[in-house]
Amino acid sequence: MKISIQINEGPYQHQASDTAYQFAKAAIEKGHEIFRVFFYHDGVNNASRFTMPPQDDRNVVNQWAELDIKDADGNPELVVCIAAALRRGMLDESEASKNGIDGNNVHPAFRISGLGQLIEAGIQSDRLVVFGD
Amino acid sequence: MLHTVNKSSFERNSLQSCINTIDDTSVILLIEDGVISAANNANSSMLTDLASQGRVYALKGDVEARGISSKVANNIKLVDYAGFVDLVVEHGTAVSWV
Numbered sequence: 632m633k634i635s636i637q638i639n640e641g642p643y644q645h646q647a648s649d650t651a652y653q654f655a656k657a658a659i660e661k662g663h664e665i666f667r668v669f670f671y672h673d674g675v676n677n678a679s680r681f682t683m684p685p686q687d688d689r690n691v692v693n694q695w696a697e698l699d700i701k702d703a704d705g706n707p708e709l710v711v712c713i714a715a716a717l718r719r720g721m722l723d724e725s726e727a728s729k730n731g732i733d734g735n736n737v738h739p740a741f742r743i744s745g746l747g748q749l750i751e752a753g754i755q756s757d758r759l760v761v762f763g764d
Numbered sequence: 765m766l767h768t769v770n771k772s773s774f775e776r777n778s779l780q781s782c783i784n785t786i787d788d789t790s791v792i793l794l795i796e797d798g799v800i801s802a803a804n805n806a807n808s809s810m811l812t813d814l815a816s817q818g819r820v821y822a823l824k825g826d827v828e829a830r831g832i833s834s835k836v837a838n839n840i841k842l843v844d845y846a847g848f849v850d851l852v853v854e855h856g857t858a859v860s861w862v
Contacts, residue, residue: 632853639862646770646796647862653825657845663853758852763862764770 633666634658635752639763641676642691643684648677651762652694665700667708667752670741672763675716678709680738696740709741710748765790766855770862772800778861783810793843793851794822802827803835815839823848 636655640647655665670677682692700708711721716737722730723737737743753759767786773779779801782792792814794802801811802822814820816839824842827833836842843851852858 634849634852650770650795650823650826653845654848658849658852661846661849663849758856758858760768760852760858761860761862763860 632663632758633756634663634758634760635666635756636668637749637752637759637761637763638668638670638674638677639672639761641673642682644673645764647762647764648674648691648695649689651760652691652698654760654762655698655700659698665698665708666756667710667748668695668700669749669752670709670711670715671749672712672715673719674763675711675719675721678711678716678721678737678741681736692738696738699740707740707742710752711737711741711743712749713743713745716743766793766851766858767791768793768795768858768860769798769801770794770796770860772797774800779811782861783814791819791821791851791855793848794820794826794840795848796823796826797830799823799826799830799832802837802840803832804837805835812837812839821847821851 636651638648638651642648684690702708722735723743724735727735767782769779769782771778799822821841821843824844
């Protein structure tokens with residue numbers, strides 16, 4: 632079955648991202664397809680490649696990256712909402728150069744895109760599960 | 765439909781709102797702090813009623829993390845994350861009472 636996930640909260644502050652990750656992992660292990668994970672609101676903070684938790688703590692960002700959720704062409708299907716990301720200082724290379732900022736922090740396993748991607752995930756998937764606070 | 769509730773009923777009234785709203789075929793899965801409502805002494809009578817119909821589940825890992833395994837009310841079924849996935853597959857639309 633095709634399952635998509637929406638995450639509305641950032642890592643380490645709320646349990647939402649951890650629960651969603653465990654859910655996604657279990658779904659993949661059961662042979663389901665995670666079509667897309669959409670990071671919305673504070674959830675965009677799950678995409679920061681600068682996240683440096685202590686050694687004895689889980690790295691939420693890398694955990695998501697290691698799930699390797701991609702489409703058939705190899706494009707990341709960990710999708711970060713562009714409006715939520717830009718206002719929180721989450722930029723990929725293209726958004727940084729477009730806005731004249733000298734750095735970017737979105738992990739390469741994620742991509743920035745628009746809200747249409749959430750709607751499309753809802754249409755294309757058999758199930759959409761929301762995790763938030 | 766599957767309804768997930770992730771807040772303790774001591775913190776928010778989302779479980780009560782959920783119970784007031786759902787139809788006769790819906791099931792409830794308590795996750796995160798929502799599992800607090802699975803403890804005997806935190807149970808509303810409506811939840812007990814739904815549980816006796818086999819329509820209430822709680823996420824095992826979250827129950828254990830909060831130290832309330834021995835207090836989970838009768839008839840509330842514990843599921844792991846694989847069981848969570850099965851509930852999503854089986855019950856169609858998933859509504860999150862966040």
